[in-house]
Amino acid sequence: MQSTAPKQTVQPVQPAQPVHPVRLAVIPGDGVGPEVIEQALRVLQAIEEATGHRFHTVTFPWSSEHYLQTGHVAPPGFLDTLRGFDAILLGAMGDPRVPDPISVGLVLQIRKGFDLYVNLRPVRRLSGAPSPLAHAPTVDILFVRENTEGEYSDAGGRLNAGHPDELALHTAVFTRRGIERIAVFAFEQARHRRRIVTSVSKGNALPHTFGLWDEVVRDVARHFPDVRLETVLVDAMAYHLVRQPERFDVVVASNLFGDILTDLGxxxxxGLGLAASANINPAGPYPGMFEPVHGSAPDIAGRGIANPIGAIWSAALMLDYLKDRGRLPNGDRLAGAVLQAIADVLREGPHTPDLGGTATTREVGEAVVRQLARLL
Structure with missing residues (x-):
């Protein structure tokens, strides 16, 4: 799966022969999630109208509100409900009324339950989007974040709660298999790009976990002699991302490091309103999950001003994934058209307030749909 870059010109996508509809599970979730997912679905509807592809969507009310009403964010056995879908489109999870481990737990259960070990996050500066990096000629980085183990493994606990000698332990779990497969995916992606992989490490201070990480990544690199490997310590990586972002092509990182660095990206x-992500297992039997990075943003929920670009971009990643899975002919070209429509709207407007504009979520979504209709 590749992160399709917007091109200067996009060839019209020819209407497809009738195929079985793509089965799409939609979880709007919390906060601004329903608002931005509505616009992503409007983009998919525009594709249906232009190409003849069909998306059969089933919307699930699983959310913090659902938890407050039923005691469950999602009903027991919800993973079995999702198994038969081709993909999952998620808005956001998180509500101040519900502890984060409960609301966000749904996302983690899907990632681990379906072994979605790749978290793919493109960081690309498009013309028209404000950026603090006026000096950078280009920002086009594909972050490949390990998604099922590492620092977010649920290994640990607390002892002597409330006492002066209370103890908390949280153990990062790194396995050779887990590191190897995420590294292989990163190197494969680099072959379709500029053939550079940057591995983020902290092997100098964490020699056990990241010593294994560095060792396995180097072993994988030997099987890709056409791709250059560099290893950068995570603190130095944060520095160089700001000073020289054009230096990086594909970045592979552990769960925690990838999470933090992509927010910087x-x-x-x-801004976070533009950030998209895909949770996938390239060879797995279960559906991938696609979600904007920005979270539920409860401070602006219900105001109609959330930026829908991250959700729409996530839908574009989904189209590319469905092509790779054999479920959507021309999915990669459709993804390219959506990215080009996003780039056009960012360049010409309208913009939501986070980008300095006054447009609503719906107005930006409508602008993307109009531009996409022209491209298709």
Missing amino acids: AALQG
Whole structure:
């Protein structure tokens, strides 16, 4: 799966022969999630009208509100419900009324339950998006974040709660298999790009976990002699992302490091409202999950001003994934058309307030749909 870059010109996508509809599970979730997912679905509807492809969507009310009403964010056995879908489109999870481990737990259960070990996050600066990096000629980085183990493994606990000698332990779990497969995916992606992989490490201070990480990544690199490997310590990586973002092509990182660095990357590309992500297992039998990075943003929920670009971009990643899975002919070209429509709207407007404009979520979504209709 590749992160399709917007091109200067996009060839019209020819209407497809009738195929079985793509089965799409939609979880709007919390906060601004329903608002931005509505616009992503409007983009998919525009594709239906232009190409003849069909998306059969089933919307699930699983959310923090659902938890407050039923005691469950999602009903027991919800993973079995999702198994038969081709993909999952998620808005956001998180509500101040519900502890984060409960609301966000749904996302983690899907990632681990379906072994979606790749978290793919493109960081690309598009013309028209404000960025603090006026000096950078280009920002086009594909972050490949390990998604099922590492620092977010649920290994640990607390002892002597409330006492002066209370103890908390949280153990990062790194396995050779987990590191190897995420590294292989990163090197394969680099072959379709500029053939550079940057591995983020902290092997100098964490020699056990990141010593294994560095060792396995180097072993994988020997099987890709056409791709250059560099290893950068995570603190230095944060520095160089700001000073020389054009230096990086594909970045492979552990769960925690990838999470933090991609929020920095989102700032470089114009803000969290633009950031998209895919949770996938390239060879797995279960559906991938696609979600904007920005979270539920409860401070602006219900005001109609959330930026829908991250959700629409996530839908574009989904189209590319469905092509790779054999479920959507021309999915990669459709993804390219959506990215080009996003780039056109960012360049010409309208913009939501996070990008300095006054447009609503719906107005930006409508602008993307109009431009996409022209391209298709």
